[in-house]
């Protein structure tokens with residue numbers, strides 16, 4: 001079956017609707033949906049300085065590509081890229097080069113913050129010191145910490161990530177299972193429960209697009225989508241949830257959309273519930289936290 | 305029989321199939337989390353395959 005609109009050769013069958021689309025019709029569909037997401041959730045306003053968190057992987061590079069294209073059309077938006085180098089040997093090296101190359105070619109300011117330089121240890125070193133901790137949870141804590149700290153330093157008004165519908169449906173389900181509504185309140189296409197100048201609001205322009213759609217877009221834009229797997233990624237709760245959801249999606253198409261859309265309905269209630277939560281300054285590093293000491297400093301203490 | 309390369313597993317095999325959908329079924333691959341290329345162009349599940357075709361199946365899951 002050819003493309004539904006122009007009868008050319010299809011590159012994808014859309015999930016749920018089962019419509020076939022060719023290269024240019026799909027690109028149009030994808031970009032329109034991202035623009036609609038940006039508009040619907042007021043992700044980007046005039047004069048925003050958007051720092052895009054890049055890993056060099058397909059999702060973040062596609063996100064950077066798209067936002068840069070948007071910024072070239074709407075001159076008042078400024079784009080920069082920020083890469084966090086966790087220090088995972090044999091993994092980030094290549095993707096880091098891809099990210100830097102892309103930024104150079106497109107005149108996008110490119111910044112790197114590394115675990116080694118900022119916290120004194122690479123993730124490889126941390127996992128050796130904390131053998132009983134799951135690498136992904138440590139990795140996530142420090143990455144979020146550095147992303148916020150650095151984007152604030154770069155005077156960002158928004159921090160964009162390449163998170164898609166698959167990522168979000170996993171996070172929603174994980175928080176449900178762990179009964180962590182405070183964390184759920186921080187999800188959504190525009191994160192943050194209340195405005196605080198110490199927290200740079202995070203935006204997820206690909207929020208309503210599936211991982212398969214994002215990969216298709218990345219492939220059509222010429223980004224390297226060859227499989228590149230983090231050596232630590234087998235041992236996390238998230239990956240179990242991911243596999244579970246993928247199996248459900250196959251059996252019951254629309255599962256992930258259902259989870260995310262129903263979550264969007266109740267998200268305002270979560271935000272309302274936590275809007276008076278106090279935000280303190282960490283006793284050690286002065287970064288914002290809901291406790292006395294932030295999770296990053298708590299982990300650092302364990303490492304000493 | 306079409307020749308199928310699985311990027312993640314880094315293996316190549318021959319699969320008796322006349323469409324991509326059949327390849328997915330025979331190899332027990334979940335089509336919602338992969339994309340497939342033939343001559344470096346994307347193809348979809350209903351794409352017919354001929355015995356000499358060489359295709360690549362690439363997982364779309366990001367590696368972390």
Ligand code: SF4
Nearest residue numbers: 136139230232233368
């Ligand atoms: S898979 Fe885990 S350890 Fe690897 S980069 Fe992602 S969060 Fe970090």
Ligand SMILES: [Zn+2]
Nearest residue numbers: 003006022025
């Ligand atoms: Zn078309």
Ligand SMILES: [Zn+2]
Nearest residue numbers: 282285294297
């Ligand atoms: Zn701290």
